Structures are given as C-alpha cells and as structure tokens.
Amino acid sequence: EVQLVESGGGLVQPGGSLRLSCTAxxxxxxxxxxxxVRQVSGKGLEWVSxxxxxxxxxxxxxxxxxxxxxxxxxxxxxxxxxxxxxxAEDTAVYYCILERHSGDYWGQGTPVTVSS
Amino acid sequence: EIVMTQSPATLSVSPGExxxxxxxASQSVSRFSAWYQQKPGxxxxxxxxxxxxxxxxxxxxxxxxGSGTEFTLTISSLQSExxxxxxxxxHSTWPRTFGQGTKVEIK
Numbered sequence: 001e002v003q004l005v006e007s008g009g010g011l012v013q014p015g016g017s018l019r020l021s022c023t024a025x026x027x028x029x030x031x032x033x034x035x036x037v038r039q040v041s042g043k044g045l046e047w048v049s050x051x052x053x054x055x056x057x058x059x060x061x062x063x064x065x066x067x068x069x070x071x072x073x074x075x076x077x078x079x080x081x082x083x084x085x086x087x088a089e090d091t092a093v094y095y096c097i098l099e100r101h102s103g104d105y106w107g108q109g110t111p112v113t114v115s116s
Numbered sequence: 117e118i119v120m121t122q123s124p125a126t127l128s129v130s131p132g133e134x135x136x137x138x139x140x141a142s143q144s145v146s147r148f149s150a151w152y153q154q155k156p157g158x159x160x161x162x163x164x165x166x167x168x169x170x171x172x173x174x175x176x177x178x179x180x181x182g183s184g185t186e187f188t189l190t191i192s193s194l195q196s197e198x199x200x201x202x203x204x205x206x207h208s209t210w211p212r213t214f215g216q217g218t219k220v221e222i223k
Binding site: 047106 | 160214
C-alpha cells in the first residue's frame with residue numbers, strides 16, 4: 001500500500017527556516033517524480049516544487065524561488081523541502097505528492113505556521 | 117500560467133439528486149485535467165484524472181468529461197458522504213494549477 005508521511009512542520013518566526021520530510025513506502029520511490037503542494041487554511045492550493053527521479057532537475061514556484069529547495073534521498077525513500085527566509089504568507093499545510101500514471105497520490109500534510 | 121476557473125462557487129443539492137460541476141481552463145490543457153474531493157481536516161483525494169478516468173476507489177457515480185478548455189464533474193446521485201469541496205486541476209504544463217473550488221452543500 002502506498003504511503004507518504006510528511007513531518008517537520010511547526011511554528012517558526014519570520015525569517016526562520018524549517019525542513020520538511022516526506023517518507024515514502026509501498027512503491028519504488030526512485031522511479032517517480034515527486035512534488036510539494038501547499039494550502040493556506042480554508043483557501044486554495046498552490047504547487048510549490050517538483051523534482052525528477054534522480055534529483056538532478058528541480059523546479060520551484062516563483063513565490064518560493066530562491067528561498068525553498070526541494071531534494072530527495074532515494075536510498076532513504078525520502079523527499080525534503082528546505083524552507084528558508086520564511087514569511088507569514090508561507091503559512092499553510094504542505095503536502096507531499098507522488099506523481100504516477102494512475103493519478104497522483106497525496107500525503108496527509110504537515111502544517112507550517114510562520115508567526116512571531 | 118494556466119488559470120482554472122470553477123463554477124459555481126457553491127452548489128446546493130438534495131441527497132439523491134444529480135450534481136454538475138464545471139471547470140474552464142484559460143488555454144487548452146488537452147485531456148490533462150483532474151478532479152479532487154476535500155473534506156474538512158483532510159487532504160484532497162483524487163477522484164478523476166486525464167479528464168475522465170476514475171482513480172482507484174472512486175465510486176461509479178462520479179464521472180468526468182471534457183477536453184481542451186471545458187471540463188465537467190458529474191455526481192449522478194449525491195450521497196451524504198459526497199458533501200465536500202471539489203477542485204479541478206490541470207497537469208498539462210508547469211506549474212500545475214488548481215481551480216478555486218466548488219463547495220457542494222446539502223440543500
């Protein structure tokens with residue numbers, strides 16, 4: 001059974017950093033592109049970042065470019081999102097997403113709150 | 117980026133009735149669209165991908181149609197568990213974008 005478990009969210013001050021992790025199981029992690037998507041409470045969904053199978057290609061939304069970095073460790077079946085220079089507007093639930101031909105699969109999300 | 121526009125924002129439907137949700141893309145996405153269901157406190161759940169393919173576990177009362185810029189999600193006979201927010205999404209080009217959602221509420 002496919003599972004994606006996000007962790008690392010929490011409360012951080014503006015300007016601070018957090019690293020989110022997404023531990024995968026139930027599929028061959030190294031065969032799939034992976035993504036991060038976020039959702040501001042009660043509002044819309046925004047695609048944040050994506051990474052190819054071996055980590056050599058990454059792409060970030062303009063809103064986070066230069067501040068967020070997506071990476072992966074295929075030996076550990078884990079996806080990461082390093083978030084630096086955090087702002088209040090980054091407050092959201094962050095979801096890890098498995099891209100696959102049979103439709104994307106989402107984790108349950110980890111909340112991030114940026115506030116002083 | 118491609119803008120996805122959903123209508124209506126809220127749909128009031130009685131249990132057992134049919135619900136039709138619409139989504140329009142600002143430019144063609146071919147058949148690369150999807151529909152998600154989200155209930156309070158939960159992650160979005162994929163219902164339909166590639167415009168009309170039901171994801172594993174999606175009940176047959178959910179159907180998707182359309183191509184290019186116009187897409188529709190139909191729920192043939194609403195059950196109590198179907199009252200939720202529904203999002204359309206395009207996966208044709210980066211960044212993947214979502215509609216703003218349609219809330220299906222009990223009439």
